[in-house]
Each structure stands twice: as C-alpha cells, then as structure tokens.
Amino acid sequence: MIAESETPAERDARRAHAGxxxxxxxxxxxxxxxxxCSVDIVQPADDDAPIYSPHDLARYDAVFLTGSPLHVYEATPEVRRQLDFMRAVFASGTPSFGSCAGLQVAVAAxxxxxxxxxxxMEAGISRRIVATPAGRDHPLLAHRAATWDAPAIHGDEVDELPDGATLLATNPVTRVQAVEIRHDRGIFWGVQYHPELALGEIAVALRRQADDLVAAGLADNASDVAARADQLDRLHDTPDKRALRWLLGVDGEFADEHGRRREIINFLNALPALDRRPSKRR
Structure with a gap:
C-alpha cells in the first residue's frame, strides 16, 4: 500500500508539472x-477517504508514506486523518517506510x-549525510558510502524523536535524516530525503518553489533556481557525464538511480526479516 497525503488539488498540480x-x-x-508486486494507492488525508483499521492494513506486506506539502504541526483535518492512519499502521504491525513528510507523519504519530x-530550507541536494553509530550497521543504510548526498526539498524537520526511535543518519542542515521507529506493534524505517524521486522530479519541485528558495536565501533570484533545475535535468538525462557530476559536486550515490534508491531497495530486501511483533494490548 502507498499512502499519499497530498490534497486532490495538490495531486492534480503535481501531475500537471511532474506527470x-x-x-x-x-x-x-x-x-x-x-x-x-501489486500496489494499492490510497489517500487517507482526503475528507472522503475510507477509514483503514489495523485489520485492514495487516493484509499488506508493507505500507509506504509519500512526501507532500502537508505540515504535520498544523492541526488541520487532513493532518489528523493522516496521523490516525499512521497510528493504525503501527497497530497493524505492517512494516512501513516513508520519505520527507512520510517520515514526519510517522514521527508525530x-x-x-x-x-x-x-x-x-534544504532543497535540491541534501549534502554530507553520515550514518550515526547506530546507523552504521543498520540494514536501512547497507552499502551506503561513509558520506553521501541525496535528493531533498523540505522546509519542515523533526524537532524531537519519539520513544522507540533510533537516529540512523544526520547532516549539518537537518539532524534527523534517517530513523527507525518501533511503536505499538509496528516498525518504521524512514528518511528525510527522497530516494524515490528521479532528478527531473527534483528539478520540477525547485522550479515550483522558486520564490520560497529565494526567500530562504538559497538563491539570489528565480533565474538562479532555474539554472540549478536545468543542471539537474541534464544530469537526469546523462547521469554518467563527468562534467555535470563535477559541476554539481556529486558522485554515484546521487547521480546513479540505483544509488539514490538504496534505502528503498534495502527496505524491500529486509521485509522478510521484519517480524511483526505481538500486540501490547491485552
């Protein structure tokens, strides 16, 4: 199951820009x-979304939580519905994975x-991510380099981890870059960056948020944002081009599709070993 928390209007806007x-x-x-694999996509934040019980969710091998413009600290109906959904995921025991806002939803739930x-903000490339001592041998980060870059775009971050959480990776901009959470019957692995995204999608996101990036001081003007987006588009088309890697200051951990997706690959490989824990409720 894939759970997306974009509103209908946001889903339509993303389709129009990113496809x-x-x-x-x-x-x-x-x-x-x-x-x-068989995939169901659901929108638990929508006002007409069905309510999924832990029993419903236990039928799935895994649940994935996407990124979105949702701000988890805002007490909107959409946020409350998304948090209720994630609490049901934890109660079901179904292993889950999330990126960006998906990580934040799991932390808050x-x-x-x-x-x-x-x-x-952190936008375009999340730089110099490193594993914590707990993360160095964690299967989520298996085969990662000693330090790596990843696609990212976010203006929110984890302020405080919940009980049952283990910090796995960090960088100088955002302390929580990767985490494991054990809560209720469930286990969640998540990252603040976007291993699921193609570089062209990151380029689209930069163009859409150009005003925010300028306001945050990451660029002097919209033309600078467009230039960085163009570079990412070119790297998307020619990931092996040495000159582009040098220009952007990245290596295969970022430029190669397999390198970017490493955490999702590791989660899928680990699923058979992620035993569902018995309920704490009696």
Missing part, C-alpha cells in the same frame, strides 16, 4: 524494483514533534 502524483511516483519506482525549519 505523476507522489503516490504514482512511488508506485512506478516500486514496480521497477519489484516488477511482480508515535509521539514525536515536527517543526518548521528556523530560517532555512
């Missing part, structure tokens, strides 16, 4: 990595706290 909703991007990625990033 897919966030859930459709995840589905395409999973179909490439596991061609025989388990009792942690999310905040708006103070006077900064």
């Amino acid at each position: 897919k909703s966030s859930g459709e991007t995840y589905a395409a990625t999973l179909k490439q990595l596991a061609p025989h 388990a009792g942690g706290r999310i905040r708006k990033m103070p006077e900064r």
